[in-house]
Amino acid sequence: xxxxxxxxxxxxxxxxxxxxxxxxxxxxxxxxxxxxxxxxxxxxxxxxxxxxxxxxxxxxxxxxxxxxxxxxxxxxxxxxxxxxxxxxxxxxxxxxxxxxxxxxxxxxxxxxxxxxxxxxxxxxxxxxxxxxxxxxxxxxxxx
Numbered sequence: 001x002x003x004x005x006x007x008x009x010x011x012x013x014x015x016x017x018x019x020x021x022x023x024x025x026x027x028x029x030x031x032x033x034x035x036x037x038x039x040x041x042x043x044x045x046x047x048x049x050x051x052x053x054x055x056x057x058x059x060x061x062x063x064x065x066x067x068x069x070x071x072x073x074x075x076x077x078x079x080x081x082x083x084x085x086x087x088x089x090x091x092x093x094x095x096x097x098x099x100x101x102x103x104x105x106x107x108x109x110x111x112x113x114x115x116x117x118x119x120x121x122x123x124x125x126x127x128x129x130x131x132x133x134x135x136x137x138x139x140x141x142x143x
Contacts, residue, residue, distance in 0.1 A: 005048070010029060012045075027106060028104060042102075044087045047085060048111075057076040060075050
């Protein structure tokens with residue numbers, strides 16, 4: 001169960017558009033305009049109580065990215081189990097020419113609940129060998 005507290009009576013509870021959706025839509029409390037290249041912290045007007053053993057990831061909405069070039073500055077944003085403050089979304093307008101305008105109640109991000117693997121951290125003198133090794137950042141080639 002995801003407990004949600006409205007911090008403002010205008011706030012909308014997270015909801016899934018379809019029963020099989022993994023993400024719960026987060027909505028803007030207020031409207032605004034984001035100029036090209038600018039970023040903004042957008043209020044949702046809600047706080048959440050995650051189920052024990054869970055964390056939340058705030059992820060971008062693909063439609064906003066495709067249509068308007070809107071991304072999240074810190075995607076994914078991590079919400080720890082014990083956080084009780086207001087959920088806020090850090091929007092970034094990547095469009096170089098057009099401002100992005102949103103209205104109160106517009107869907108601006110999505111919340112996905114996960115169960116993180118909480119493992120013991122142990123210092124090691126070395127690591128086991130793998131085929132990939134230390135290769136990263138494009139090491140597997142272009143195609």
